[in-house]
Amino acid sequence: MRTARTAATLMAVVALAAGCSSSGGKTSEDKADGSTGGKSAGTPRLKIAMVTHSGEGDTFWDIVQSGAKQAAAKDNVQFLYSNDKEAKGQAELVQSAIDKKVDGIVVTLAKPEAMKAVLAKAKDAGIPVVTINSGGEFSQRFGALTHIGQDESVAGEAVGRELDKRGRKKALCVIHEQGNVSLEQRCAGVKKTFKGTVENLNVEGTDAPSSQSSIEAKLQAAKDIDAVVALGAPTAAVAVKAKQDAGSEAEIDTFDLNAAVVKSLKAKDVGFAVDQQPYLQGYLAVDELWLYKTNANVIGGGKPVLTGPAIVTEKDVPKLEKYTARGTR
Amino acid sequence: MSAAAPGTPPLTDERLLKTSPLRKLMGRPELGSVVGAVAVFLFFAIFADSFLRASSLATVLYASSTIGIMAVPVALLMIGGEFDLSAGVMVTTSALISSMFSYQMTANVWVGVGVSLLLTLAIGVFNGVMLTRTDPPSFIITLGTFLMLTGMNLGFTKLISGTVSTKSISDMEGFSSAKDVFASTLTIGGVDFKITILWWLALIVVATWILLRTRVGNWIYAVGGGEDAARAVGVPVNKTKIGLYMGVAFGAWISGQHLLFSFDVVQSGEGVGNELIYIIAAVIGGCLITGGYGSAVGAAIGALIFGMTSKGIVFAEWNPDWFKFFLGAMLLLATLLNAWVRKRAEATK
Numbered sequence: 111m112r113t114a115r116t117a118a119t120l121m122a123v124v125a126l127a128a129g130c131s132s133s134g135g136k137t138s139e140d141k142a143d144g145s146t147g148g149k150s151a152g153t154p155r156l157k158i159a160m161v162t163h164s165g166e167g168d169t170f171w172d173i174v175q176s177g178a179k180q181a182a183a184k185d186n187v188q189f190l191y192s193n194d195k196e197a198k199g200q201a202e203l204v205q206s207a208i209d210k211k212v213d214g215i216v217v218t219l220a221k222p223e224a225m226k227a228v229l230a231k232a233k234d235a236g237i238p239v240v241t242i243n244s245g246g247e248f249s250q251r252f253g254a255l256t257h258i259g260q261d262e263s264v265a266g267e268a269v270g271r272e273l274d275k276r277g278r279k280k281a282l283c284v285i286h287e288q289g290n291v292s293l294e295q296r297c298a299g300v301k302k303t304f305k306g307t308v309e310n311l312n313v314e315g316t317d318a319p320s321s322q323s324s325i326e327a328k329l330q331a332a333k334d335i336d337a338v339v340a341l342g343a344p345t346a347a348v349a350v351k352a353k354q355d356a357g358s359e360a361e362i363d364t365f366d367l368n369a370a371v372v373k374s375l376k377a378k379d380v381g382f383a384v385d386q387q388p389y390l391q392g393y394l395a396v397d398e399l400w401l402y403k404t405n406a407n408v409i410g411g412g413k414p415v416l417t418g419p420a421i422v423t424e425k426d427v428p429k430l431e432k433y434t435a436r437g438t439r
Numbered sequence: 440m441s442a443a444a445p446g447t448p449p450l451t452d453e454r455l456l457k458t459s460p461l462r463k464l465m466g467r468p469e470l471g472s473v474v475g476a477v478a479v480f481l482f483f484a485i486f487a488d489s490f491l492r493a494s495s496l497a498t499v500l501y502a503s504s505t506i507g508i509m510a511v512p513v514a515l516l517m518i519g520g521e522f523d524l525s526a527g528v529m530v531t532t533s534a535l536i537s538s539m540f541s542y543q544m545t546a547n548v549w550v551g552v553g554v555s556l557l558l559t560l561a562i563g564v565f566n567g568v569m570l571t572r573t574d575p576p577s578f579i580i581t582l583g584t585f586l587m588l589t590g591m592n593l594g595f596t597k598l599i600s601g602t603v604s605t606k607s608i609s610d611m612e613g614f615s616s617a618k619d620v621f622a623s624t625l626t627i628g629g630v631d632f633k634i635t636i637l638w639w640l641a642l643i644v645v646a647t648w649i650l651l652r653t654r655v656g657n658w659i660y661a662v663g664g665g666e667d668a669a670r671a672v673g674v675p676v677n678k679t680k681i682g683l684y685m686g687v688a689f690g691a692w693i694s695g696q697h698l699l700f701s702f703d704v705v706q707s708g709e710g711v712g713n714e715l716i717y718i719i720a721a722v723i724g725g726c727l728i729t730g731g732y733g734s735a736v737g738a739a740i741g742a743l744i745f746g747m748t749s750k751g752i753v754f755a756e757w758n759p760d761w762f763k764f765f766l767g768a769m770l771l772l773a774t775l776l777n778a779w780v781r782k783r784a785e786a787t788k
Contacts, residue, residue: 131547133612134542135546166711167592167596168706288763312760316712317712319502326498328753331489331754347704355631357494368604369602370703
């Protein structure tokens with residue numbers, strides 16, 4: 111027993127000593143970082159809560175948060191983030207933010223009807239609300255100051271047009287979260303402007319190997335599919351794998367950016383990406399609440415503020431690479 | 440044929456009855472699931488045009504193997520009478536450990552893989568020791584581990600990487616050889632097969648050998664059949680259970696490394712919910728939820744049924760909105776068929 115343990119320790123030490131990688135890894139990471147601390151505004155400390163419908167560990171919401179945190183640091187704001195992918199849970203989180211008597215609430219409206227009642231309560235409590243991301247058409251009706259985000263249908267339509275431009279005939283729209291309204295809207299938008307046919311496929315977004323084999327199966331079953339539209343950056347990486355393994359010639363296109371997608375754009379594994387600037391959604395939402403609290407400003411004058419869609423291709427890679435690597439684009 | 444006709448009780452002690460090889464086969468726990476698997480296969484062979492192509496079957500086998508690598512050790516654990524709800528996220532944990540360790544230490548990728556093996560096995564030991572040293576059932580203890588791991592996956596990843604996914608390690612030393620081991624593709628007769636299928640088969644062979652040919656196998660059945668009785672006849676109950684949890688951890692390590700090396704980066708939120716799929720595969724394959732009965736081959740066939748059904752529906756190009764309904768209905772039918780076959784088999788014993 112003892113000798114076994116000593117041997118294991120020895121092996122670990124030897125492995126550590128001999129096991130360094132001369133390429134990649136932390137040491138090669140670029141230390142240059144654009145975000146500076148700086149001084150915050152001299153206004154009184156505010157407390158702003160953001161409640162989203164995100165699942166655990168989605169890169170997109172991470173970027174939204176880093177935008178929000180940057181604005182919070184600038185505006186002397188204490189930023190509180192919480193999320194629940196179940197509509198009921200999200201409403202409860204908004205309620206607890208109201209109970210905490212925060213100075214402002216940022217909320218997503220992926221499941222609008224579920225948020226209606228609790229946002230009315232926020233209004234009664236005199237807490238200003240800014241909605242972000244999807245569900246812009248409900249924002250004003252629910253009493254929010256403004257909406258900052260992307261119209262999902264418009265984004266889908268942009269993808270449809272881009273696919274036409276690229277001469278595609280049959281597209282597969284991969285929905286990674288069944289029953290999510292904004293994802294359905296994206297696919298519907300693609301269908302609206304795309305001259306070819308669009309088919310939908312539901313996959314389990316939290317299980318990459320299972321998603322991959324499902325997309326693979328679909329590409330094997332319908333060999334005439336020449337474009338796969340992923341609705342989120344993590345799904346794009348999975349789709350690239352699936353395409354290679356299925357031996358398909360389809361072009362992979364995606365909604366949203368992250369470091370991996372930018373890499374794939376560069377390697378021409380992904381044709382184009384639709385960016386909705388999540389950083390801006392987080393940043394502007396916090397900034398807007400601060401402006402409202404300190405100067406009664408409303409960005410966009412009550413109209414939704416659009417942060418997308420912007421089509422990003424291989425040509426945009428050089429200027430984006432640095433920012434995606436640090437998680438702000 | 441010395442056995443009594445179906446329905447009438449045997450006249451002599453059943454242990455003294457001579458059974459024909461056919462009857463013996465009928466009594467195997469995996470028989471029902473084999474019939475279920477054949478039925479599902481024939482169904483999709485008829486209703487999904489592209490299902491019977493070699494490349495399609497390779498895809499189905501890949502999907503089955505990613506479930507099966509975990510379903511086999513989970514089945515052993517269930518035969519031993521326990522659950523592991525942390526099995527799904529443990530896969531992600533294992534992948535995150537090797538990825539982040541290699542990256543942060545700028546170490547050869549294999550070092551990260553080794554560290555990951557040790558730490559993942561340690562999680563298995565933690566589950567086992569907690570279970571054997573304290574009172575609560577495994578359902579509660581591993582539920583705790585499940586939630587803690589889910590939180591740690593996200594928390595540590597954000598703390599270390601700054602984002603919710605790990606950084607790519609594909610340009611680091613050792614990556615390509617590790618990829619060969621855990622996520623490569625073998626071309627046999629022009630068809631691409633994923634290496635996970637080999638891992639899956641190897642696990643089936645080892646698990647079956649342990650169950651049927653070793654003393655440890657007898658211990659596992661004994662512990663699941665009746666813990667106190669097993670302890671009374673000298674079976675090391677605690678050690679057996681800790682070992683079974685380490686088996687699940689080992690499976691999670693293989694699956695985790697596959698996850699890492701096939702996608703280069705790991706999303707920290709993955710794996711939640713898969714623990715149920717592993718348990719379902721084991722149960723479809725003939726494991727009793729109460730323990731003491733089941734087989735590794737059965738669990739593998741359960742995984743195959745799950746894989747065939749979930750991908751078969753896609754091959755059949757049915758309306759995707761109804762996917763989950765079809766999946767549930769097919770699994771229910773396969774399980775009912777399985778139960779019916781087993782009942783008939785037991786009646787004729």
